[in-house]
Amino acid sequence: MNYVFYLTATIAVVSTTMVIFHRNAVHALLYLVTSLLSVAVIFYQFGAPLAAALEVIIYAGAIMVLIIFVIMMLNQGDSTVTQEQAWLQPTTWIGPALLSALLLIQLILLVSSGQISSTQTFHYIGPKQVGIALFSHYVLAVELASMLLLAGLVGAFHLARRRKIDTGDSGNAI
Amino acid sequence: MPFETAPGLEAGVLLASILFCLGLAGLMMRRNVIFMLMSVEVCTNAAALMFVVAGAHWGNADGQVMFIFVVTLAAAEVAIALALVLQFYHRKHTVDIDQLSELRG
Numbered sequence: 001m002n003y004v005f006y007l008t009a010t011i012a013v014v015s016t017t018m019v020i021f022h023r024n025a026v027h028a029l030l031y032l033v034t035s036l037l038s039v040a041v042i043f044y045q046f047g048a049p050l051a052a053a054l055e056v057i058i059y060a061g062a063i064m065v066l067i068i069f070v071i072m073m074l075n076q077g078d079s080t081v082t083q084e085q086a087w088l089q090p091t092t093w094i095g096p097a098l099l100s101a102l103l104l105i106q107l108i109l110l111v112s113s114g115q116i117s118s119t120q121t122f123h124y125i126g127p128k129q130v131g132i133a134l135f136s137h138y139v140l141a142v143e144l145a146s147m148l149l150l151a152g153l154v155g156a157f158h159l160a161r162r163r164k165i166d167t168g169d170s171g172n173a174i
Numbered sequence: 175m176p177f178e179t180a181p182g183l184e185a186g187v188l189l190a191s192i193l194f195c196l197g198l199a200g201l202m203m204r205r206n207v208i209f210m211l212m213s214v215e216v217c218t219n220a221a222a223l224m225f226v227v228a229g230a231h232w233g234n235a236d237g238q239v240m241f242i243f244v245v246t247l248a249a250a251e252v253a254i255a256l257a258l259v260l261q262f263y264h265r266k267h268t269v270d271i272d273q274l275s276e277l278r279g
Contacts, residue, residue, distance in 0.1 A: 005181040009189045016193055016216055020200030025208055032212055039193075039223055046186065046230040051222075051241045058245050059219065063252050067215075070256045071208060074263055080206075087205045087270075096202030104195035111187050123233030133235040134242065145246045152250030159257035162264065 005045055012038040023084040025071050029064060036060040047124040186227030194220035207259050207269045211252065218248045 015035040022028040036059045043052035134142060197216030204210050222244040229237015259269070266273050 002181050005185060009185070012189065013192055013196070016196045019212055019216065020196060020204070020209070025206070028209065028212060032215065035193075035216070036219060039219060042186070042189070042223065043226055045181065046227055048226050048230055048238055048241075051226045051238050054242065054245055055222075058249065059215075063215065063249060066252055066256060067208070067211065070259060073260065074208075074269065076269070080269075084206060088203070092205075093199075093203035097199050100195045100199035100202070103198070104191060107191040107195070108188060111184055111191065122230045125230065125233070125235050125238060129235040130238045130242075134239050138239050141243060145243060148250050149246060152253050156253040156257040159254065160260050 005042065008038045008041045008045070011035075012042070021088070023081050023088065025076075025080065026068065029068055029071070033060050033064050036064070047122050050125075050127040050130050183227065183231045186230075187224065190220045190224040190227065193217075193223065205270055205272060207262065207271050210271065211255050211259070214255075215248065215252065218244060218251075222248075 012035050015031045015038065018031040019028045019035065022031060036055060040052045040055040040060070043049075043055055194217055197213045197220060200213030200216065201210055204213065222241045225237045225240040225244065227237075229235065229240070262274070263269060
């Protein structure tokens with residue numbers, strides 16, 4: 001049943017490539033959702049159903065809704081497509097693309113020359129085991145994550161609030 | 175209980191590497207802040223995929239625990255980053271990251 005993995009991985013790679021090259025923000029976001037859903041399918045194939053469910057609910061659901069909400073609030077219209085077309089010239093992206101391709105080649109060589117045994121014995125890890133590990137061994141990290149989320153909430157509320165004086169010429173209002 | 179239909183560890187690691195490099199390339203080549211944010215999400219997702227694949231290989235629940243923490247981190251990060259994008263747009267009326275150059279670094 002390996003071809004299901006390779007098909008899903010191909011979908012993930014192609015849709016992620018569309019994300020970084022697409023000019024319309026909403027279309028790129030739809031491709032990003034497709035990429036996240038295919039990664040969720042891969043999680044399920046690796047025997048991690050809780051991770052797959054969380055990927056769909058939190059990543060493809062909540063975070064993407066947050067980003068699309070901000071795109072709607074900015075409300076930039078059709079002029080952004082031509083603007084992106086002007087920004088995304090080949091002279092701009094050929095350097096970073098080459099550097100990233102070099103890094104990818106290094107990683108592939110490192111993985112393929114390493115001592116990774118492909119024994120094909122993956123273990124099914126259900127939500128029960130994850131919950132037990134999360135609330136026994138990692139309970140301090142759970143508390144720290146709650147404090148991180150609270151700090152994120154307060155910070156987002158403070159930063160996104162619109163000021164009365166919002167001219168932007170003097171930098172002491174923030 | 176071994177999971178029968180799973181692909182190899184190398185395939186998972188290679189997929190995570192490819193996705194991370196794609197996100198990194200997008201982060202470097204885009205100028206729109208929202209696209210840069212999406213690329214950061216791709217990178218975070220690739221790291222989370224790596225955690226889950228390694229956890230599945232060694233039969234350990236820690237990989238999925240780390241996945242939950244990565245998702246929590248990504249949620250907090252994207253909330254702060256989107257608030258910063260809104261503030262940036264209200265000040266400069268653009269989403270070009272090159273406009274933030276007052277520091278002259």
